[in-house]
Amino acid sequence: MxxxxxxxxxxxxxxxxxxxxxxxxxxxxxxxxxxxxxxxxxxxxxxxAGRDALVRALESLGIAECEAALDAARLDEGTASEAVRRLVGAIEPAAGLLGFLYTENQLFEGEEQNAGWTLIDDRISALFRRGQLSGEFRIDLTPAWLTEALYGLLASGAWMVQSGKGAPKDFQHMIVELLLGGALRREES
Amino acid sequence: MxxxxxxxxxxxxxxxxxxxxxxxxxxxxxxxxxxxxxxxxxxxxxxxAGRDALVRALESLGIAECEAALDAARLDEGTASEAVRRLVGAIEPAAGLLGFLYTENQLFEGEEQNAGWTLIDDRISALFRRGQLSGEFRIDLTPAWLTEALYGLLASGAWMVQSGKGAPKDFQHMIVELLLGGALRREES
DNA sequence: ACCATATGAGACGTGAATGTCTCACGCTGG
DNA sequence: CCAGCGTGAGACATTCACGTCTCATATGGT
Incomplete structure (x- = not known):
């Protein structure tokens, strides 16, 4: 031994x-x-203490990393687009963990979910709302949906990188460009 | 008998x-x-026979429903945008099941995954590629990523509807508009 | 040198979910 | 009327992960 x-x-x-x-x-x-x-x-x-405690700790870690990314991205500075770009870049290292917690949280049916997520949701939603008020973002997509969509795209991106179908270097570009610009080609103007 | x-x-x-x-x-x-x-x-x-067999059967069901949706959406007709819109509308009823299978498949680490998914991926990718070739879609986002992003948005949309945070009637609009147009406001032209 | 502490290894009991089995019942078809 | 088949109910063994426990050992401080 x-x-x-x-x-x-x-x-x-x-x-x-x-x-x-x-x-x-x-x-x-x-x-x-x-x-x-x-x-x-x-x-x-x-x-x-147990698996529960471990997952809870992971949840706290994920929340902490999200908040750190939110702080680092300085969501109030510059245009909303720039802030989104910074946010995606800052949150990338935690994307995999977020994907895990995202699906894990759906199992906590009746149980109360950590209030930390609400704060994070609010901060991201506020960013999208700021973009809408400044006329930068369209207003027919609710901030709540844009936030949820961001989570989904982060999970998809992390999954794609992890499965080897995509390069890590493209992560930020793929997500930000699709989230902000969509698939349609823009008119050069 | x-x-x-x-x-x-x-x-x-x-x-x-x-x-x-x-x-x-x-x-x-x-x-x-x-x-x-x-x-x-x-x-x-x-x-x-067992839980495995059940999941496999569900997988087959999901694949069948996807293919039915792909057929119903007539991906070759009209503009690629219209085809995407029809596809999302047609696939909506299966979105929840797809989300389940999407996360479930990540557990089949070593095991081979059903070849049916590859066919579906190819058909959707081909649609996005068609849009790129026609100049309708931007070319800096790969068809593979657009396909993966579609899955992610479908899952996010289904989850949002299920959790009551979004209305079913907005499902198609939310997903299609974000996927195609993105969050940025378009110039009226 | 000594002792408190943290760790590794492993045994043990528990509970949940699975898969298999038997048996009795009811419906259908002949 | 009777035989066959599918079903429900439940018992049973098995597997697996979890949580708790004990004990030997190595480390670090006193």
Whole structure:
């Protein structure tokens, strides 16, 4: 037996690893998560009471990363289009985790969902609304739908990159261009 | 007997019910599926060897409905935009099921996925490519990405309708307008 | 040197879901 | 009327993941 030379597992490292794993395989067991993080299942349970607690922690991580991206994107500066572009670029590293949580949240039928998401939704919706008020964005698509669509496109983009069907370098361009400009060709004017 | 004998359960009805249930709760058990269909678990097992077989059957159903929608949308007629609009309208009833299968397929890591999806992807991609060749669609977004984005938007739209955050009557408009026109306001010309 | 602490390994019990089986019932067709 | 078939109900074994537990060991501080 090799008794590792270690003290104090870094909970954050465990979370990151778990996020990366669950992003690829959302049904991974606690054992797989532990192995992926390089710790034993017992230790994993010592840091996260159970699978629920782990998912909750991942949710908090996802919310934190979203808020960090929202802050970094400075949604109030410049045109709304520029802000959206910055936002997608900043949120890209968390896109996979968001996709996992996005589908995971649909299982919390009756249970109350973390209030953090509401705040995030509101901030993104506010961005789209700002674009509408400034005449930059069309007004027949509600901010709520644009927000939801952004989530969907982020998930699709992350999935495409992960499955190897798309290049990571195209991630931001693909999403922003489709979200803002759509598939139709613009008249040069 | 040639004719289905008596209280023969209608497998198609069972599938539809299962699709409706799993769309809402992707982790529903065989027991829940059976109860939802109004049959016993034993009978459910008699028609579908196991959960795997059930999911496979649902996959076939989803593929069939997609192909039916593709046929009904007459993708070769009129402008590509019109075809996309018809496609989204035709595929709307199956959007929930597609969303379920979309996330379910990501679990089939090593396993081969049904070849039917490839055919569907190709037909949709061909539509977008047609739009590009005719100068209708922009060429900096690949047909593959536009196809994937369509799936993502369908899933987002279906989820929004299901959660009550959006009206079913807006489904087609929301998706088509965003996919084709994007969020940016067009110059009146 | 000693002791507290954190970890790894693994055993153990529990619960849920699955898949298989049997048996009794009711309907249909002959 | 009777035989056949599909069904419902339920028992049963199995698998799997989870959560808890114990114990040996290595590390770090005192």
């Amino acid at each position: 090799v008794y590792g030379c270690l003290m104090a597992v870094d909970p954050d490292h465990v979370l990151r690893t778990a996020a990366a794993l669950l992003t690829r395989k959302s049904t991974a067991t606690m054992d797989e998560v532990a192995k992926a993080a390089g710790i034993s299942r017992a230790t994993l349970h010592r840091h996260f | 040639v004719y289905g004998c008596l209280m023969a359960v209608d497998p198609d009805h069972v599938l539809r019910t299962a699709a409706a249930l799993l769309t809402r709760k992707s982790t529903a058990t065989m027991d829940e599926v059976a109860k939802a269909a109004g049959i016993s678990r034993a009978t459910l097992h008699r028609h579908f």
